Amino acid sequence: MGGVEIADLLLPGIEVWVERLVLTDTEVRVALSSRAGSAACSGCGRGSSRVHCYYPRTLADRPVAGRRVRVELRARRLVCGNERCDRRTFAEQIPALTRRHARRTDALTTHLAEAALFLGGRPGARLFRRTAVDTCKDTLIRLVRALPLPAAGTVPHLGVDEFALRRGRTYATILVDMTTRRPIDVLADRAAGTFATWLRDRPEVRVVCRDRAGSFREGAQAGAPQAVQVADSWHLLNNLAQAVERVIGRHRVDLRDPLTSHDDGPHRHDGELDIHGRPRPLVARTRERHRQIHERMDRGDINTVRRHLKPYRNGEIPTTAPLPHLSVRSVTDWIMRRPEHLTDMERKGLDELCGRNSALAATIEYARRLALMIRERRSEHLALDVWIADVRLDGQRELRTLANGIRRDHAAVRAALTTTHTSGAVEGNVTRIKLLKRQMYGRANFDLLRRRILLSP
Numbered sequence: 001m002g003g004v005e006i007a008d009l010l011l012p013g014i015e016v017w018v019e020r021l022v023l024t025d026t027e028v029r030v031a032l033s034s035r036a037g038s039a040a041c042s043g044c045g046r047g048s049s050r051v052h053c054y055y056p057r058t059l060a061d062r063p064v065a066g067r068r069v070r071v072e073l074r075a076r077r078l079v080c081g082n083e084r085c086d087r088r089t090f091a092e093q094i095p096a097l098t099r100r101h102a103r104r105t106d107a108l109t110t111h112l113a114e115a116a117l118f119l120g121g122r123p124g125a126r127l128f129r130r131t132a133v134d135t136c137k138d139t140l141i142r143l144v145r146a147l148p149l150p151a152a153g154t155v156p157h158l159g160v161d162e163f164a165l166r167r168g169r170t171y172a173t174i175l176v177d178m179t180t181r182r183p184i185d186v187l188a189d190r191a192a193g194t195f196a197t198w199l200r201d202r203p204e205v206r207v208v209c210r211d212r213a214g215s216f217r218e219g220a221q222a223g224a225p226q227a228v229q230v231a232d233s234w235h236l237l238n239n240l241a242q243a244v245e246r247v248i249g250r251h252r253v254d255l256r257d258p259l260t261s262h263d264d265g266p267h268r269h270d271g272e273l274d275i276h277g278r279p280r281p282l283v284a285r286t287r288e289r290h291r292q293i294h295e296r297m298d299r300g301d302i303n304t305v306r307r308h309l310k311p312y313r314n315g316e317i318p319t320t321a322p323l324p325h326l327s328v329r330s331v332t333d334w335i336m337r338r339p340e341h342l343t344d345m346e347r348k349g350l351d352e353l354c355g356r357n358s359a360l361a362a363t364i365e366y367a368r369r370l371a372l373m374i375r376e377r378r379s380e381h382l383a384l385d386v387w388i389a390d391v392r393l394d395g396q397r398e399l400r401t402l403a404n405g406i407r408r409d410h411a412a413v414r415a416a417l418t419t420t421h422t423s424g425a426v427e428g429n430v431t432r433i434k435l436l437k438r439q440m441y442g443r444a445n446f447d448l449l450r451r452r453i454l455l456s457p
Helices: 003-010 106-119 121-130 137-146 192-200 214-223 233-250 283-296 302-312 328-336 344-356 358-376 383-394 397-408 410-418 424-439 446-455
Strands: 016-023 027-034 051-064 067-079 089-091 157-166 170-177 182-187 207-210 228-231
Touching: 016 067, 051 106, 106 121, 106 137, 121 137, 137 446, 157 424, 170 192, 170 424, 182 192, 182 446, 192 214, 207 214, 214 228, 228 233, 228 410, 233 328, 233 358, 233 397, 233 410, 328 344, 328 358, 344 358, 358 383, 358 397, 358 410, 383 397, 383 410, 397 410, 424 446
Parallel strands: 027 067, 157 207, 207 228
Antiparallel strands: 016 027, 051 067, 067 089, 157 170, 170 182
16 A cells, blocks of 8 residues: 555545654554645745755544544655745744644644534543543633634524523623524623613514513613513412512411311221221221331321321221321422312412412412413413513512513513523523533633633534
């Protein structure tokens, strides 16, 4: 097999001769030389074939079968024939193989940069040490910072949300192209003025999907008055659930008494029977059963078990067994869940709560009306306005606060109820940002984090 054939096999598409190939237990050494007839001057771009001298150059390449690869290149320095060029001589660069002052091949550099985008500095360096590539975390970070950022292009459908750089202290803003579902830019803060300035340079924006934060509303109004703002339906449901939970929290006194089951059907007796087939009293076995149950409990008092089993001591199962005490979170979950997804016990429990407290009954009715409009993405004419008016008239103060906020953001909320636009892609990117932050232990500077957000696939 000739030298040209070996070069085409090892380095396809690169104009080099393979002069020597040496294999050891830990390394592969490949001796190369250029086979190009001429090279372009790095100063003026004019081609030249006049060789000034040769010099050795060593490059690292991607590993092969767990062995590091070292390329030993017989490089050429050529003489520039352009008298007007500032360079008398120049070093030949082989396309797709070498760059000025580089000690790695282009293929290895690309490989390192892609891994650094996925893993970060330290994890990437640990991985490469196991694959026979010598590098360090600082090198990987430099490679990420040297990558060019993608062009944003036209963005008619934009998504925006905030994320924490330092939770509770510093926040930034992510901007997502909702057509491609890819982030297109990251702003250093969440101020309305910064968002408005970014929008003024992009008059093609027609739809802005956002949460109900006031800064994004004001920024969109100032920077893109031509765009339709759409509030996110998930955030609307979350705001409603928080309001309902606060209402139930103020009325938690009505949750202290346990609910009672209303099942009056036949009950099967599981106790022992005597020789005549009649139920045998459980009194003789009570203490032993209390002790066995208590031993299986992870925590709690034996007296709690005794009080619970007291109605069963005569061998009969009560028809109205008491249910456990309710919690604010569980009742909120019942209210916010779709009614058809509730069990019979949960449905009867809500009915009993409505009978105990009229304020809770009204809250359940208002919450279900708004939740239905959000989930079904339909709002009959003036249905939202009627809901706001009803809540402001006799709703609980937490729901009135929610209604006032919806009234201030009426156009965006109406768009959320009548269109199919959502902020799901934005929330997905925010979740991915949390992963990137944790990979860098939350200590990355803003410029490095921004590049990983925009360049990571």
